[in-house]
Amino acid sequence: MFELVLPVGFHAERLERSYGKFVISPLERGYGDTVGNSLRRILLSSIKGTALIAVRIKDVLHEFSTIPGVLEEVPIIILNLKRVRLAFDPQADDRQELYLRVREKGEVRASAIEAPPGVEIVNPEEYLFSVTGDLKDGEIYAEMTAMRGIGFVPAESYPDSIREGFPAGTIFLDGLFSPVKRVNYSVENVRVKAAMDKEKLNLEIWTDGTRKPDEVFAEAVGIFGQLAERLRVKLEAPPLPSYEERRLRFEQRQRIKAIISQPIESLELQKRTLTCLKEAGFVTIGDLVTKTPKEMLKIKNFGEKSLKEIREVLEKFDMDFGMDLSEVLKEEEEL
Structure with missing residues (x-):
């Protein structure tokens, strides 16, 4: 066998x-x-790995700046900070704050960064910058944020959930998370x-x-x-719609959007029915189709005859009362 x-x-x-x-x-x-x-x-x-994702340097408003008394410009310092490798203890929080304070002339390396308990700087000899002159207020002070992540994430791809809460002047770094x-x-x-x-x-x-x-x-x-x-799980339908299915769905949504945005006058209803709808506060077709027949019959002077008239008109657009327009009105998905 x-x-x-x-x-x-x-x-x-x-x-x-x-x-x-x-x-x-x-x-x-x-x-x-x-x-x-x-x-x-x-x-x-x-x-999964860890990386510095943001830095805030005192008196530096953007990454294309210079720091008085420092040999390197800020873009070079940022590149050097990306090379700093961090290791988090398994029990450590996913987000950690680190600090750097320099007051003397000379080379500054990653070992000068103050890390909290549970965070190790694996390459403390990594060069950051050199102080060659007098510093404003006698020091350079920086706050850094490190996080856990996966692979490589460009700074411009960070979601709002990560960016929110950072003060003005924060410089975001590409996340080199992969170890x-x-x-x-x-x-x-x-x-x-x-x-x-x-x-x-x-x-x-x-x-x-x-x-x-x-x-x-x-x-x-x-x-x-x-x-x-x-791969062992059998699906009853494709996990993702095909391009043709997405195209047809997109066109259908656009068609419905165009219809529901039109004023109720475009339905060419009888004057009595139209007046009744206006007095009830209806402005567009979208206002109309989201109501149920039961809700419509509660409107003053609106009866079964008017309900039938509107339904016959809506049928021409493949529409009816009681429609849920949430899927139609949500943000468009890419084709």
């Missing part, structure tokens, strides 16, 4: 703080590239009993030291497993 050859686990051939080599074997022919490439993509794009610096894999042929075409996957991971290679490897395998598990 023929059966798939699958590995029983992995072997950490070499493991250091920022480097790890993992071996997965045996694998069926072709599985080495399949698994290796998938894990590589996950490791480079989807692993993975580099991933490489290779595939070798191995023999399993009489079969000579099985494979061994060698996976190498380099991190920035904020997380250990075996931690990020386990997280990547977990994500890979979640993906495989989701």
Whole structure:
């Protein structure tokens, strides 16, 4: 009987703080590239980490500024701050505040940053800037915010939920969250009993030291497993509508929007019915179709005859009373 050859686990051939080599074997022919490439993509794009996301420097209003007495301009300082790597304890909050206060001349490195308990600066030797002259008020003071995140997030992509609460003059930094610096894999042929075409996957991971290679490897395998598990779920309908379905839905919404924005006079109702609607405060067709027949019959001097007349007119537009327009009026989705 023929059966798939699958590995029983992995072997950490070499493991250091920022480097790890993992071996997965045996694998069926072709599985080495399949698994290796998938894990590589996950490791480079989807692993959780921490990064500085914002800085507020005293008397600096925007990133294209200069600081009296400092050799580097603010854009260079910002680039250097992005290279500062942070490690949060598992129990630490997802958002942390750090501080920097400099009063003396000389080179300033990441070790000068004051971090709260539970936050470690992994590369304290990282160069930030140099103080070469007299400082305004005798010091440079900066407040920094660090957060947990995934992969790489451009500063302009931060949602309002992150941006709100920051004072004027805050400079947002691109979020370099990923702790993975580099991933490489290779595939070798191995023999399993009489079969000579099985494979061994060698996976190498380099991190920035904020997380250990075996931690990020386990997280990547977990994500890979979640993906495989989701693929076992059978959906009754496509998870996302096709372009043609979205186009038709968009056109339908636009058509209804155009109709409901028209004044009730455009329905060309009998004068008695139209007068009754105006006295009741109806202005547009949209005001009309959101009401139920029961609500309409409560209007003074409005009876079954008027209700029938309006319904016959609305039928020409494929509309009726009691419509929910919330889906029509919400923000348009992209095609």
